Amino acid sequence: MPSSSSRFHDIVIIGAGAAGITVASQLRAQAPDLDILLIEPSATHHYQPGWTLVGGGLMPMEDTARPQRDCLPSGVIWLQDHVTELDPEQNQVVTAQGLQIRYGQLVVCPGLQINWDKIEGLTEALGRDNVASNYAPQGAPYTWECLQNFRGGQAIFTHPATPIKCGGAPQKIMYLADDVFRQKSGVGSRTRVSFYSAEGSLFGVPEYAQILEGVAERRQIETKFRHNLVALDGRRREAVFEQKTDQGMERVTVAYDFIHVAPPMGAPDFVAQSPLGKAGSGWLEVDPHTLQHLRYDNVFGLGDVAHLPTSKTAAAVRGQAPVVVQNLLALRRGEAPTARYDGYTCCPVITGYNSAVMAEFNYEKKPISSFYLNPTQERYSMWLAKRYLLPWLYWNRMLKGAPFEKEILDQWKARLFPDAAETASPLRSPSAP
Numbered sequence: 001m002p003s004s005s006s007r008f009h010d011i012v013i014i015g016a017g018a019a020g021i022t023v024a025s026q027l028r029a030q031a032p033d034l035d036i037l038l039i040e041p042s043a044t045h046h047y048q049p050g051w052t053l054v055g056g057g058l059m060p061m062e063d064t065a066r067p068q069r070d071c072l073p074s075g076v077i078w079l080q081d082h083v084t085e086l087d088p089e090q091n092q093v094v095t096a097q098g099l100q101i102r103y104g105q106l107v108v109c110p111g112l113q114i115n116w117d118k119i120e121g122l123t124e125a126l127g128r129d130n131v132a133s134n135y136a137p138q139g140a141p142y143t144w145e146c147l148q149n150f151r152g153g154q155a156i157f158t159h160p161a162t163p164i165k166c167g168g169a170p171q172k173i174m175y176l177a178d179d180v181f182r183q184k185s186g187v188g189s190r191t192r193v194s195f196y197s198a199e200g201s202l203f204g205v206p207e208y209a210q211i212l213e214g215v216a217e218r219r220q221i222e223t224k225f226r227h228n229l230v231a232l233d234g235r236r237r238e239a240v241f242e243q244k245t246d247q248g249m250e251r252v253t254v255a256y257d258f259i260h261v262a263p264p265m266g267a268p269d270f271v272a273q274s275p276l277g278k279a280g281s282g283w284l285e286v287d288p289h290t291l292q293h294l295r296y297d298n299v300f301g302l303g304d305v306a307h308l309p310t311s312k313t314a315a316a317v318r319g320q321a322p323v324v325v326q327n328l329l330a331l332r333r334g335e336a337p338t339a340r341y342d343g344y345t346c347c348p349v350i351t352g353y354n355s356a357v358m359a360e361f362n363y364e365k366k367p368i369s370s371f372y373l374n375p376t377q378e379r380y381s382m383w384l385a386k387r388y389l390l391p392w393l394y395w396n397r398m399l400k401g402a403p404f405e406k407e408i409l410d411q412w413k414a415r416l417f418p419d420a421a422e423t424a425s426p427l428r429s430p431s432a433p
């Protein structure tokens with residue numbers, strides 16, 4: 001590895017996930033002379049949005065992973081290590097190997113931390129006895145195994161009380177599962193599918209919530225809101241929820257035959273415990289528009305770790321990365337950071353084996369579309385986009401630093417759908433392959 005021992009780099013990037021690689025690639029394209037160090041412990045890069053497809057039997061797990069080295073832009077130095085300490089007063093990070101690395105500018109994007117242990121009994125039960133989670137590394141193949149072997153009964157899908165990666169993912173796998181159960185002789189009629197969510201609705205944007213309510217109703221899926229999974233007994237096949245009621249919190253025990261868990265998530269400990277974390281939640285405290293840290297001008301943050309009032313997705317990263325790059329380079333020229341992120345995010349909510357709602361929105365929480373189509377519809381074309389176009393875009397455009405064309409951004413802003421609620425309509429008869 002070229003010299004990280006010089007101990008100073010123009011730019012240090014923490015994490016080579018969707019955000020870190022996209023930023024590094026765009027920086028290399030726009031400022032090839034910069035000395036950039038990327039700190040990333042994992043030798044494998046994961047396309048996490050593909051894990052839903054793996055869980056639904058639509059993509060082999062191998063297609064969601066590539067060697068990290070093949071994903072990194074040339075000219076960027078990779079330090080295979082992880083950061084344990086952030087010291088923004090000294091412009092320095094410390095790694096597990098004990099390296100102290102100083103920086104001119106820092107980009108913080110280590111993703112988020114999954115707090116499995118916050119659900120009592122989950123760690124022991126996960127990956128066996130019909131307890132599955134697409135959020136677990138290597139977890140999605142077990143989800144598919146369970147769906148195939150399911151012989152009927154109570155199937156539960158959960159959504160936690162914390163912000164999560166891709167808020168629609170717990171529902172996507174549920175709709176796929178429902179199709180799988182219905183296609184198996186006798187299983188559908190013997191099965192009850194239930195969605196237990198700590199939230200108060202199916203989606204944070206009312207227009208998308210409305211169409212997803214139609215999907216759940218069509219499928220006769222039971223929805224239980226304000227129910228937060230807190231414990232699980234894998235042997236007895238019982239899940240314990242805390243239900244928020246007007247009288248306070250009540251504990252409810254539910255028997256299941258299969259459960260898919262979306263676990264609680266939070267900021268990585270080393271961020272939460274540093275001066276860069278927001279008091280209380282620990283998420284990285286950045287300006288929601290410039291993505292510059294609120295107290296340290298030479299620090300930027302993006303991706304899942306950032307405290308932003310929008311959904312945490314790879315699509316959001318695609319909107320954030322060019323803003324970070326532009327503002328970071330502006331500061332280097334002594335200019336003000338004027339590029340602004342508008343909160344763009346997209347959650348392609350698969351609603352069955354041939355349909356998806358491409359739920360795009362921004363800080364205003366209004367449906368928008370990159371596809372010149374009313375986004376508040378279930379569409380076969382959006383299913384094809386999720387299955388084929390988006391993975392291709394991720395590997396071949398986004399990670400390569402392809403510019404986030406300004407025209408597309410302008411198009412998004414222009415294409416608001418104020419009357420979307422009236423036109424929202426679910427598809428009929430989705431079917432498994």
Ligand SMILES: Cc1cc2nc3c(=O)[nH]c(=O)nc-3n(C[C@H](O)[C@H](O)[C@H](O)COP(=O)(O)OP(=O)(O)OC[C@H]3O[C@@H](n4cnc5c(N)ncnc54)[C@H](O)[C@@H]3O)c2cc1C
Nearest residue numbers: 015017018019048049082083110111166303304313314315
């Ligand atoms: C099941 C599932 C379904 C999803 N579906 C979609 C979807 O349909 N559409 C969509 O857009 N998004 C989806 N997402 C979300 C998307 O994958 C994330 O939002 C995106 O990967 C965030 O990028 P990131 O770079 O912030 O974090 P990550 O991609 O998670 O990368 C973080 C990187 O930081 C590294 N790291 C961690 N700690 C340290 C440390 N201490 N020091 C150095 N490096 C560190 C990690 O090893 C990792 O490589 C889904 C996610 C999951 C799990």
